Amino acid sequence: MRSTLLSALVAAGLLAGCSFDSIVSKVNPYKIDVRQGNYVDQEMIAQLKKGMTREQVRFVLGTPLVVDAFRNDRWDYVYRFKPGRGEPQQRVVSVFFVDDKLDRIEGDVKAGDAQAATDSGRGERSRVVEIPPAPQK
Template identity: 55%
Template sequence: MIRVLAILLPLLLAACSSVSTPQPYRIDIQQGNVITQEMVAQLKPGLTKDQVRFILGSPLVADMFHTDRWDYVYMLQPGKGEVQRRRLTVIFEDNKLARLAGDVVAGDGWLEGPQAVPPPSRVIEIPPADKK
């Protein structure tokens, strides 16, 4: 009986332990232009296209029909974890930086997009209509 318990007890304890199956190694996949907050903070209205290209690098998407719009897209898919995506659109007027749009906030809050600084709100009061 003691011999059976001596064999059975370690087997029961081993069955209760959690065994993780080995997972294959998954590499981190980076696609597009790396866009950091520091890079976007250097952008100021009035910079030339060459200055913007020096700061951010060549745009991932440069549409020949919209030469005044550059799109920078970055995606990081880690082997384990959630996918990180960043998008930045740079718009020029007269070959000078006019606007930014995307999900990276500019240094002084002049970015348009989901994380942009909202414009100041205005309250417009409408008087009640006269009853006849």
């Protein structure tokens, strides 16, 4: 009688534990952070000058993730960060060339100093950047 009661109590406890959502929701498997694409930051954009060649831009920003076969004058640098827990973030920077020289930049990162970019916030998703001309030698 005593062992039957004890086994019934253990079985009831195990069944109750399976349906206890607050404990199950706290035990999550570890998920790694996933980074994909070209990471482009404020310092890299600040190094770009109007009139730079494609090779110079590639040296500063790296090989572009997307080069359109129909529009050879545009390079797209896409970066996606998906943390293990939380919302994914995506940055897109497009670099435009005219006559194989850098003409303008559009995207989530703007030219200027790093402090101004962090102070301005992230409200605006896309910007057209005026690039200062390269110094004359």
